[in-house]
């Protein structure tokens with residue numbers, strides 16, 4: 001018989017029909033009347049399915065009474081409208097097949113709550129908990145909605161390389177990729193001889209797909225990437241990972257205002273999508289993780305984002321009646337505490353901050369006429385802070401070359417990027433949205449390590 005996912009069984013009204021389901025046991029209660037209740041979950045829905053197992057089954061004692069939390073089981077039986085509160089249907093088992101058991105003395109995920117910190121050490125099992133199942137479903141819905149959003153708007157999905165020889169952010173926070181023997185690398189005049197390395201030169205894991213996306217936007221008009229990026233920054237914060245996924249749209253003939261419109265439309269589209277499709281999971285997060293979550297998501301879908309310049313943001317922060325750990329002054333980068341004050345306290349809604357000082361932003365951002373700022377934008381949201389970073393790109397060859405030199409970057413690495421400004425250059429813009437931060441915002445989960453299956457952070461790459 002063909003198996004049905006529990007989410008479809010829960011939505012079915014075909015009472016009296018026979019169904020087959022399979023999953024992992026969440027609870028087992030044995031009744032005095034000689035039968036048992038099982039709740040099983042297969043991850044397809046937040047809720048599990050209640051199964052009633054009669055004691056008359058051949059393997060009732062040998063198997064059913066050994067099913068404890070975490071055991072795997074398949075059940076065939078009749079779909080029945082449930083008399084009990086809390087579920088609409090249940091299954092009266094005619095056959096139960098036990099797969100792997102889970103010794104309750106050994107299996108770590110028993111009834112009592114385990115901290116998220118502890119669960120990180122059990123990353124191979126944590127997907128079986130309510131929280132991590134819900135995170136996985138919301139993450140999946142946001143990924144699907146991302147493709148849907150861009151495909152509906154005629155963007156081309158682009159795969160940019162993970163191994164690169166150029167530093168897209170110019171920040172030097174890259175992991176090196178090499179096949180050289182680290183204990184005894186080949187040397188030439190005392191220096192490591194990279195001509196003997198796999199690619200014949202030093203290479204790294206990419207920090208962004210943007211530069212590659214620009215080459216395609218300048219031919220195919222609008223593209224987006226959605227892939228992993230890597231940063232060897234030693235930020236042990238609750239919103240940084242060493243490996244994280246980023247979505248990077250890039251659009252030709254688009255200026256900074258167009259870029260901000262796109263980011264706002266996209267973010268609002270995502271939250272509307274999950275409010276419509278993931279209500280059980282979001283209600284769970286609202287109840288157990290962050291009681292302001294649903295209100296915050298709903299308010300984002302129907303409020304326009306505020307748009308202010310960096311200079312205005314600094315003025316607001318200087319006047320703020322708040323104690324900041326880091327001082328605020330024009331020219332300094334906004335810290336997470338400043339970003340959160342602006343979006344949570346000062347404006348009470350998502351914020352797009354534009355026109356940052358050139359000195360704190362990447363070389364490729366378009367220089368403004370004031371000579372001090374660039375056409376950058378960050379989208380800030382409550383609780384998480386920066387979720388999107390983007391800009392209008394410098395399309396003028398000589399200005400770009402000047403910025404590369406001013407930042408002390410090796411201009412010979414960027415010859416192809418400069419070429420784009422020599423042939424058919426046009427104004428163009430794009431941004432990067434950190435997928436982990438998005439999932440954090442969408443679920444209310446405090447730590448980015450708990451919204452990706454296997455987090456990579458300094459000193460941690462287990463599994």
Ligand code: ATP
Nearest residue numbers: 231239240241244386387388389432433434436437
């Ligand atoms: P931050 O100042 O928060 O470190 P950034 O300015 O370095 O961010 P960008 O280079 O603009 O970030 O990257 C684009 C987006 O990628 C950010 O808005 C953020 O959502 C996400 N992001 C950046 N670094 C990380 C990281 N280490 N882990 C997870 N997400 C990140």
Ligand code: MN
Nearest residue numbers: 231233235240
């Ligand atoms: Mn960073």
